[in-house]
Amino acid sequence: MQRAPFSALPSPAGTDARLGLLDLGHTRVETPQFMPVGTAATVRAQRTESLRPAGANLLLANTFHLAQQPGADVVAQLGGLRRFMGWDGGILTDSGGFQVFSLGENARVDEDGVTLKHPVTGRQSRLTPASAIAAQRALGSDIAMVLDHCVEATADWGTARDAMERTHRWAELALAARADASIGLFGIVQGACHADLREVSANTLVGLGFDGYAIGGLAVGETREEREAQTARVAACLPVDRPRYLMGVGTPLDLLEGVHRGVDLFDCILPTAMAQRGRAYTRTGRVELRRGVYSTVDSPLDAACACPVCVRYSRAYLRHLFVAREPLAWTLLGQHNLHFWLDLMRRIREALACGTFPALYAKERTWLDAPDLENPPVPPRRRNRKAKAAPDRASGADDEEQD
Template sequence: MSSFQFNLLSQDPGSRARRGRLQLCHGAVETPVFMPVGTRATVTGMTTDEMQALGAEIVLANTYHLLLRPGPELFRRVGGIHPFMGWDRPVLTDSGGYQIFSLSADRMIREEGAKFRSYVDQRYHLLSPEKSIEMQTAIGSDIMMVLDECVDSTAPESVTRAAMERTHRWALRSLAARTNPAQALFGIVQGGVVPALRRESADFLCQQPFDGLAIGGLAVGDTRAQREDTTAFAAELLPADRPRYLMGVGTPPDLLVAIGCGVDMFDCILPTHLASQGTAFTGTGRVRVTRSAYNSCDEPLDASCTCMVCRKHSRAYLGHLIRCREPLGPRLISRHNFHHYLTLMRDARQAIEDGVYASWAKNKLAQIDRHEHAAPRA
């Protein structure tokens, strides 16, 4: 029997934002939630103890990468990803569809599945809906995703429709391949930025017994306005009694807008990806610590932040680490970025509970300039 439950706890009166709780095999997850990306069974540069201390309740791992290395046999032997990576809280696994999309030169998609060349040993593999579910079952994730065909969000409508319809057929095959009812399974709504296709996709998938539904295929060629409009339109089509997951979209403004549309779950590589370049997220926008203006700056990344990094280290020091390519630099900025994201989610949940999310989010968005700071204060 499935241990999956989703309960709605409160609704913001001034928006579609909602506060909920997911009950999964490895514990409860409060929503709205941001899921740090741990692609290869690790959140880059972070230990599981650090992630738990920051308050992360669920992380994301990737089926495509874990299929290639270390492979399903190891996961079966050790009892899944949780003991393997030393993480006792929930895990969601992506199906590998986006990675297949990104390998345009080394893959061939057909009805059976996606044939691609491994970056590990150059051998060819076939990732089918059944193979994806088999791998996710071996991984032992709390939430599995169906294999979908992802295309550029602004591709011609005929291309977008064909990919959407194949995604639907693969979704049914994924349902049929599921063997462990304790693992939740989410469908993925596709359709690019075409409202009629998004509606058709949502109508089809809502009729299937998925535990939750995701909005896929965004942040792959669309503009910010297109992304926000499509998110709002698609979220409203999804049933209120199931969680809604916006895949791979995740700047702080993206999250604030999507929460207001009724989305519950998010993931994105930006906290670690931009940290490796020396960029931090703050309450008033992004800070790139390698700018020459910060070479002698004694200020923290964010004066209002309570994280260990902001309490102990200056922008000058962090910029020095990044320029010297010291591994500690990206680690510290990643830690700050996750603190920023997870605190934003906690504050959003509280604002929904208090019935003030619409005004709270408006003020937050006004404070975030979405750009780097011009110069440090004197």
């Protein structure tokens, strides 16, 4: 039985991008698609009902955090995550494997699983390949992820091989634990930035047979070039009739580049995390609302955006909310950013359907990562002349509060 059946059209010439359909029964997810991150059964500062109009139909939730609070059994008792959070779309749950990496010394891996210490409560919990599946079933997830051992993308060959082989052993145990249950299950390809390991990992997991395949262990310390090379390498090893998910990626440009290399699904906290820092992606580049230049600008954040924020509010008002530390700033900027990410995916799907993706790819990649084009950031004066030569790509406005 194939859970979460998926089909994709052949890629046009010159690209590995593909238009696909993932059927979750209650929800049909057209791919490529971006999944907003709802770690604790909420996309940070967003009301659930604002997510569908933004173009979302599949959310990512986190098993480790939800198992701690309110508890997977509590969510199960309340009818599962979809009912609990008032969400009628699909849910994919991370297994807690990423916390093995992100919790650092608070995560201890052994052959049978991982012991995690919650960074806030200090409470210890134990995750095994089987218990991760049980928790994801209790949460009512549509697609579960196997428990994996994620290491830094820059890990040496021996460390990466050990973690990869453990991930494979755990993947077999996860399949056995899922047994006949109807929940979809994705394997996770590991191997850091070592080409030979990535290929071994992809081929081994394909041999085991999953409903989809994730590319894990990227966006954790490698360069853009390394990420793109490993993504393409892994995607080439994966079957055409299973969805491919690039975990934890990324910026709009990262998404476009991932689609071009054959990826169908993405997740990232960036749209809401950037909102918390007063940052917005627009069709005229990245806008940093903390900058004084916006204090009297009466025009929308993005004149070409049809989201409810751009229709109603000015840059000056959004800047005021952010500077005054009003929580509404997170909500409104997050809502716009989610629209931007999801609208890019919609335009990508449209271009794939019309056969114009190669043209869209060539055009969009020239500006998607642009800094503020209408009000270019002024590099701060520094005594060290060398500093002028390297303006920061993503956080360049940190020093430009006053211009």
